[in-house]
Amino acid sequence: MSVDIDFYELLEVERTADEATLKSAYRKLAMKYHPDKNPGCKDSEARFKAINEAYDCLKDPQKRAAYDRFGKDAFRNGAAGGGGGGFGGGDFADIGDIFETIFGQGFGGGQGRQRGPARGADLRYDMEISLDDAFHGKSVDIAVEVAVACGPCGGTGAKPGTHAKRCGTCSGHGKVRAQQGFFMVERTCPACHGAGEVIADPCDACHGQGRVDKKKTLTVTIPKGVDEGTRIRLSGEGEAGARGAPAGDLYIFLHVKRHSVFSREGTTLFAEVPISFTTAALGGTVKVPGLDRVEHEFRIPAGIQSGKQLRMRGAGMPVLNGRGMGDLVIELAVETPTRLTAKQRELLEAFRETETGEECPQSRGFFDKLKDMWDDLTD
The missing domain is CATH 2.60.260.20 (Urease metallochaperone UreE, N-terminal domain)
Structure with missing residues (x-):
């Protein structure tokens, strides 16, 4: 049989077949052409292998998308161990680039993009305020200790007068690739840890980190109407990024104290x-x-x-x-009053003598219900 026969034709399904249809077709054909049922038949053995190859590809959504777009050419370069340009003109370096073209850069990341130093971490500060503060709003100064950009090196991490150099291991990409069977696997560069640069002569003040710990005072404006758990964001006031990367944010979480009234x-x-x-x-x-x-x-x-x-x-x-x-x-x-003068008690006694029960209908209704219940029990 021809090695270039279409995978969908091999499985005898339409190109729009869903996963269940593919699986059912594969099981039916695999049972039909299994070598144990066709001993010594080379054609059945070859078709059985081809059916397995087709199903292995089409059951994987990513492989199927690549096959639908490029056919078997989508896999020849990767399966050959990385040799050759593939597609006749070297349009794709490996299967990772094919998937990236189909699914976008978010799939695996192209080696051409430099990762760079990571953004600084976001920080949290818990603040307790009164209900009166929540009503009127206020401004309050807080002291926080946070990593800030190193002054002497300007946050680069390199000694003043020097600069970072492109990483020789990853050529500045921040990532390295290695062939693992069918796939090309991408990992963070172990030499520069994804920065794409290495510092040969680090700054004495920050030891190459580009940031140092420092206590600073910030003014927080609390708007009127805040409630328990309200979050206030101070952009760029979090931890400084490594080697000049952007700083994170500082989040103020408000907690409102219980009011006495x-x-x-x-x-x-x-x-x-x-x-x-x-x-x-x-x-x-x-x-x-x-x-x-x-x-x-x-x-x-x-x-x-x-x-x-x-x-x-x-x-x-x-x-x-x-x-x-x-x-x-x-x-x-x-x-109910607990301390009565003699005059007040006298007046209340006089009021009680004039009570008919109509003054407090709820009380009268309750006792009427009790009386009716008692009468029913004694009848």
């Missing part, structure tokens, strides 16, 4: 406010100072119960990076 959900502030039982019975007003330094007056309707919530629009937290304010919500807790 207010709690918070988003832009809504909550507070539990105690009121006297006479205010609850007769109605009245209560004034609540907010974080905005304003006394907010709430009207208490007569007969209000514990747990009832009242809302004041626009008296809550500011909207972060926006306009407007949230709400202030108070939850009322009716307080």
Whole structure:
């Protein structure tokens, strides 16, 4: 049989066949042409090998994409151990370049691109603030110790007056390649560690690293309306990159301390406010100072119960990076007096003597239910 027969024809499937169809076709043909079922038949043995070769290629999405585009030429150069130009004109150095052309540079990386020194690491700083700070915003200075670019060498890592030289191992590419069977494998250069350059005469101050540890003071601006876990990014204030590479970023993570009066959900502030039982019975007003330094007056309707919530629009937290304010919500807790004067006790006794049960319908309803339940049990 011809060695150039199309893989899809060998497996007797369409070029659009999915993975399941390919697998089913392969199993059927492999069983049909297996040498054990056709002892001594050279044609069956050759077709069996060809079927295996075709399925091995088409079951791999990357190999299949290369085959669909370039046919068997996509594999001849790599399979030959790296010799020859392939494609008749040396358009691709190896199978890695073929995949890179198909899938883009993100697949394996071309040897022509220099990796260069790595960007500096990002750093984290945890800051605790009060709820009042979160409401009004503030600026605060922080001290951080971080790797910065070395002054004497300007971050290059080379002694002043000298410079880094191109790495002879990788020719400045930062990566080296080695043939491993069918594939060409690419690794970080062991001599320059991917930088593409080596420093023969390192800087005395930073010992060739291009950076030194230093404590510096930064001003952090906390905007109004921040919440627990809000993250503030200071671009370029992280760790300096090696040998002049860009610095990373510094991230400030905010933690809001518990307030003695207010709690918070988003832009809504909550507070539990105690009121006297006479205010609850007769109605009245209560004034609540907010974080905005304003006394907010709430009207208490007569007969209000514990747990009832009242809302004041626009008296809550500011909207972060926006306009407007949230709400202030108070939850009322009716307080029973524990210290009564003789006069107050006398007045309360007189009130109790006039009670009919209609004054507190919830209490009366509860005991009526208990009475009905008891009557049912005793009938």
